[in-house]
Amino acid sequence: MTISDKILAARDKMTPSERQLIGFLLDDYPIAGLGSITELAAKASVSTTTITRMLQKVGVEGYAQFQVALRGELKEMISDPIAKRDMWKTDLPEEHILNRYSRQVLENQKRTLDDIDPDEFDSLCDLVCDANRTVFVAGGRITSTLAQYLYLHLQMIRPNVRLLPMTASWPHDLLDIKKGDILIVLDVRRYENTTLAMGQMCYEQGAEVILFTDQWRSPIHNIAKLTFSSRIAAPSAWDSMASILVLLECAIARAQEQLWDTVEARTDALEAAFDRTKLFRKFV
Template structure:
């Protein structure tokens, strides 16, 4: 269980001062808990006794054990591919990769979807359906492929959707961003500085930010109106994006249904263009050659 899960599991049992402490811990997680217990208490404007009581209430024997758990998570968050492989190679039993990998990838999807708040998901879809909001989508070195996939679908569904390029020219795209526009940011460990800067610039211009990230959460979550955390760890040197892809496809399916009349009209126009360019094969129709 992640430390955040362990803390949040007991939120309803916490006193107001303990909840105040919890907010501080989550605001800059996990770095907020890596200083001394005195520093943490001061940052949260509570006593060290409150810190000790919260940790005991959430299943930690003391502050050293709590910090050890945070350090383990931080190590996971910043792991490079070689370090990731070292972990799964020694921890998992020998079996065929088809079984080992697929079982974990499917479990990631199941747990990720179970953890999505339906109200939060509906809030995302409401933003995506609003014709007065322009949609900007940003990904990184790996998540850029997911960003492009999401962009291609949203572009068919509604107008005013932009994919920020994975180059310095993204700065030009953001010149016109305005209050109420939406940034869809995709950012997973090891968390890219460029994506964070994009999020900060959009936040400063009062755009709404939606983040798709991993279980440890990109720093962008502190700026986001909606955050969707998916589990990505699998027995491989590289993480699996399958759970994030499923979340994106769920959003596409819901937005398509909410805007179906407009989607049908746009799709009909698109299909006509495809027919004129002969982009797709038409089975059952004879083709003539000149």
């Protein structure tokens, strides 16, 4: 577990001053905890005793250990592919890649799903199914493929779904965003400036921001109405997106059932268009 995972798991045991400290830490995590204990106390408007007490409740022995853990997490957050591979390669057992890689990916999926709050997931689906809201979908250099996948399915499920392009023209699309619309944004380490700018601009225009990210959490989480963190580390130079894909497919399946009458009508119209264009091969 990351330090933020431990903090969130112990939140219910915290006093009001400790929760104030937690809020400050998580708003700029992990950077907020990298200064001295007196600097953190002053910025969070709490005592150093409050910091020590909070750390004890989350199972961290002291402030020095806390900072060592934060620096380790920061290193992972900004790791490039070569650094990721170096981190894994010394610990890899001698077994086939099918076993080694798939076991970690399945464990990622299990831990991701175990950490999801069902009520928050239901809130996501209710927002997506609200026909009065336009849904904008955006991703980064790698996650744009997942954004495209989600967009195509949501477009079949309901009207008014827009995909923000990975080109310089994306600000044009935000001219149409209005208060109450939704931005679903995907952003994983190393966290891209473009996706952050998208999130900030949509938030400033009154949109509800929904973030799919990793266990370290994109800075976008500070403005997100809902944040879904997935485990993505795998024995490879590149992260695994499988856990995020599972969550997206769960949301697609729920939205499809919730809006089935609309889905059925739109699917009939889409199939008629496919027949006219002869997109799919006919065997009879």
